[in-house]
Amino acid sequence: MRGDWEPEFSPIVSKFWSFPMDLDESGGAQVAYLVHDLDDAAVRRRVKLLAREGFSVGLGGFRRHSAAASAGAVGTAVDLGRTMDARLVHRARTVLRRLVSPDALAELCQNAPVIVARNLEMLVLAARVRSRNQRLIYECLDIHRMMLGTGKASQILRWLERRLLARTDLVIVSSPAFARDYFAERQGRRDRVLLIENKVPDERRHSRPSAPAGNARGVWRIGWFGMLRCRKTLEQLAALAAMSDGRIEVVVAGIPSPAEFPNFAAEAASIPGLRYLGPFRAEDLADLYAPVDFVWAIDYFEEGLNSNWLLPNRLYEGLAHGAVPIALQSVETGRWLQRNGVGLLITDPLRELPQRLAELGTAGYTSMREAIAALPESTLYQTPGERREIAAAIGGYHRA
Numbered sequence: 001m002r003g004d005w006e007p008e009f010s011p012i013v014s015k016f017w018s019f020p021m022d023l024d025e026s027g028g029a030q031v032a033y034l035v036h037d038l039d040d041a042a043v044r045r046r047v048k049l050l051a052r053e054g055f056s057v058g059l060g061g062f063r064r065h066s067a068a069a070s071a072g073a074v075g076t077a078v079d080l081g082r083t084m085d086a087r088l089v090h091r092a093r094t095v096l097r098r099l100v101s102p103d104a105l106a107e108l109c110q111n112a113p114v115i116v117a118r119n120l121e122m123l124v125l126a127a128r129v130r131s132r133n134q135r136l137i138y139e140c141l142d143i144h145r146m147m148l149g150t151g152k153a154s155q156i157l158r159w160l161e162r163r164l165l166a167r168t169d170l171v172i173v174s175s176p177a178f179a180r181d182y183f184a185e186r187q188g189r190r191d192r193v194l195l196i197e198n199k200v201p202d203e204r205r206h207s208r209p210s211a212p213a214g215n216a217r218g219v220w221r222i223g224w225f226g227m228l229r230c231r232k233t234l235e236q237l238a239a240l241a242a243m244s245d246g247r248i249e250v251v252v253a254g255i256p257s258p259a260e261f262p263n264f265a266a267e268a269a270s271i272p273g274l275r276y277l278g279p280f281r282a283e284d285l286a287d288l289y290a291p292v293d294f295v296w297a298i299d300y301f302e303e304g305l306n307s308n309w310l311l312p313n314r315l316y317e318g319l320a321h322g323a324v325p326i327a328l329q330s331v332e333t334g335r336w337l338q339r340n341g342v343g344l345l346i347t348d349p350l351r352e353l354p355q356r357l358a359e360l361g362t363a364g365y366t367s368m369r370e371a372i373a374a375l376p377e378s379t380l381y382q383t384p385g386e387r388r389e390i391a392a393a394i395g396g397y398h399r400a
Contacts, residue, residue, distance in 0.1 A: 032112035034122040035061035053391035060108045105129045139172040143306045177309035177332040194393045198313045199382040200320045220357045221249045223292035226314045229257035232300035241273030253277040289321035297325040320380045324368045342371045
């Protein structure tokens with residue numbers, strides 16, 4: 001049935017009505033938000049969204065770095081300890097310890113009408129402390145390769161997730177492909193699914209240039225910004241810069257995965273034509289994108305699996321700042337760009353991209369930027385109306 005079924009949701013919300021939740025005196029509702037990484041910028045964005053819509057948010061979870069981050073929470077986050085990227089056995093042991101001793105989580109969640117669990121490990125813990133009348137929401141924004149394998153461990157994880165899905169009131173995804181190709185097709189979950197794309201918050205609205213002055217310097221500049229976890233991307237960008245004879249420059253910024261890149265800064269410094277600028281904040285995006293012609297929206301980290309389904313943050317952020325996304329046409333990102341009539345779509349970057357860029361003159365690139373400028377703002381930005389519907393879905397009530 002692959003491809004025959006489409007999730008029963010609008011671009012904003014699906015069948016989310018379960019039961020009305022009690023509102024607190026301020027008109028919002030208390031939410032316990034359990035996360036796998038307190039330092040994740042996406043966690044900060046979600047907390048801000050909920051707070052803007054009147055929710056009082058209690059945050060708890062693990063961290064991937066040595067010092068806990070507050071993630072913009074209201075009050076102090078409950079720090080459950082450190083876990084390591086790409087070390088599943090270590091993470092499983094840490095989760096098991098918290099299952100046996102859940103007191104800190106139980107205290108955080110006991111008075112919250114809603115518990116939102118980001119990722120499967122947090123859903124396991126949420127189910128441990130949840131009471132019968134609490135609303136449980138599963139936020140799944142990536143599908144780990146372990147969930148898609150054929151081995152015994154993968155089968156057990158999928159079985160566990162199915163059992164827990166039966167107890168959830170809502171599933172949040174960031175791409176329709178996650179709902180269609182994973183939750184519906186593989187896990188049998190076809191309703192109560194909420195799509196929240198990784199759009200730019202409207203308070204970060206940026207004026208998109210209608211068209212550039214032209215590529216007068218004779219060099220195309222490609223930006224790769226965000227979570228840096230894909231070694232194949234680094235290798236391809238390095239090869240593109242090397243074979244271009246100075247006509248392609250690469251700018252990289254963000255936080256590298258220590259599991260994939262133990263010493264990313266030194267490795268990047270050894271690549272001719274590539275500059276690594278280090279980590280950045282949301283406030284830095286306008287300056288990062290200003291000198292960039294293209295944004296690299298290709299991901300091979302879990303090639304053929306999660307990489308085929310995701311719609312990354314850099315897709316929306318790049319377009320919001322006028323940069324043309326480069327994407328594979330066969331994956332969900334490419335399909336999104338094709339539907340919206342923007343971007344540079346390819347099948348093989350090393351074979352196609354040098355020639356495509358060599359043939360792309362000022363007029364062709366100007367046309368690409370004009371198509372981006374013509375996109376409706378609701379395509380790229382999370383509007384107040386969308387935020388209200390998201391809040392209604394999470395709270396389990398309907399707002400007029």
